[in-house]
Amino acid sequence: MIVKKRTVPLKILCNEALLRSIPPRHPKRSIIEMDLKNRRSGFQGEQSIDYYLHLLPESQYHIFHDLRLTVDGRFYFQIDNLLNSLNFHLIVEVKNYSGTILYDHKTNQFFQIVKGIKKSIDNPLSQVKRHKRQLKDWKSKHNFTNVPIEYLVVFGNPATILETTSDTTQVFKRIVRPEQLLDKIEEFEGLYPNQVLDNVKINDLDRQLLRAHTPPSIDIFQTYGMTSAELIIGVRCPACGSYPMNRENRKWLCPACGNISMDAHKRTILDYLLIHGTITNQQCRENLLLPTRNVAYKMLKSLNLPYTGVGTRRTYHLPPQAQLSTYLNKNGLV
Ligand SMILES: [Zn+2]
Numbered sequence: 001m002i003v004k005k006r007t008v009p010l011k012i013l014c015n016e017a018l019l020r021s022i023p024p025r026h027p028k029r030s031i032i033e034m035d036l037k038n039r040r041s042g043f044q045g046e047q048s049i050d051y052y053l054h055l056l057p058e059s060q061y062h063i064f065h066d067l068r069l070t071v072d073g074r075f076y077f078q079i080d081n082l083l084n085s086l087n088f089h090l091i092v093e094v095k096n097y098s099g100t101i102l103y104d105h106k107t108n109q110f111f112q113i114v115k116g117i118k119k120s121i122d123n124p125l126s127q128v129k130r131h132k133r134q135l136k137d138w139k140s141k142h143n144f145t146n147v148p149i150e151y152l153v154v155f156g157n158p159a160t161i162l163e164t165t166s167d168t169t170q171v172f173k174r175i176v177r178p179e180q181l182l183d184k185i186e187e188f189e190g191l192y193p194n195q196v197l198d199n200v201k202i203n204d205l206d207r208q209l210l211r212a213h214t215p216p217s218i219d220i221f222q223t224y225g226m227t228s229a230e231l232i233i234g235v236r237c238p239a240c241g242s243y244p245m246n247r248e249n250r251k252w253l254c255p256a257c258g259n260i261s262m263d264a265h266k267r268t269i270l271d272y273l274l275i276h277g278t279i280t281n282q283q284c285r286e287n288l289l290l291p292t293r294n295v296a297y298k299m300l301k302s303l304n305l306p307y308t309g310v311g312t313r314r315t316y317h318l319p320p321q322a323q324l325s326t327y328l329n330k331n332g333l334v
Pocket of ligand 1: 237238241254255256258259
């Protein structure tokens with residue numbers, strides 16, 4: 001069963017919001033677009049194993065996607081997929097490389113070759129082994145010491161070619177294609193025939209992992225060296241992309257294409273929240289070019305956002321990351 005679902009990473013949603021919120025010729029546009037492309041490709045890679053995970057016996061595996069934990073409160077580690085059974089736990093990291101991946105067994109280094117250009121990349125096996133050690137530490141801190149932890153790296157892109165400098169097949173024991181995943185899991189099941197957890201204990205572990213999960217916080221301005229002043233002011237036309245739309249008779253009217261929208265402000269407010277994290281009534285008025293406090297209040301209220309503070313001090317927040325995809329879907333903002 002899936003205990004923690006895979007959702008569109010916040011970084012993807014933030015980058016999309018930022019691209020909608022900067023002028024077409026903004027100098028950082030191409031960097032943000034490139035970054036977004038890489039993140040989408042990574043997310044696509046992660047999804048490549050979902051079909052196979054779905055085929056696992058529902059009751060046997062407790063599955064967590066994108067679990068971000070810390071042992072010391074300072075350094076965090078993020079596990080793409082964690083499969084917990086009563087007998088063993090399995091970490092599955094997914095890589096979505098393009099081109100050819102070359103493993104040099106003498107130096108224990110990985111290289112990526114794309115269009116004839118060779119560059120050194122982080123060793124994906126070292127990374128997953130590090131996560132294994134960190135998870136082991138986390139579990140011993142939370143009194144789950146006796147469960148063996150296994151690990152795998154999945155190359156999610158079917159076009160990736162994996163080569164090694166020698167005949168050794170050692171590296172392929174831990175690096176697999178999505179379609180080999182279930183065979184590998186079966187191998188681990190053979191290796192660990194003994195049950196070390198009971199149902200009460202594994203449910204307790206579920207709860208503790210969910211509680212410990214800490215989503216990353218994103219400072220998009222810091223990431224791209226930008227300021228809020230570089231963003232577009234006004235509501236963007238959903239039909240032609242120009243801005244600002246004018247507010248007339250409780251509707252949005254695009255002076256460029258004549259499009260009329262009842263709720264174009266929703267996207268603008270959510271984009272503001274994805275970029276800034278919070279919004280006040282005054283920020284909403286300034287950013288959407290609204291005439292009165294009351295109009296802004298009604299718009300913000302209709303979005304059913306979580307908020308803190310009362311009266312004029314009220315601050316509206318982006319819904320929590322775990323609920324964000326559902327929220328955006330419900331409001332037609334995907
Ligand atoms: Zn328009």
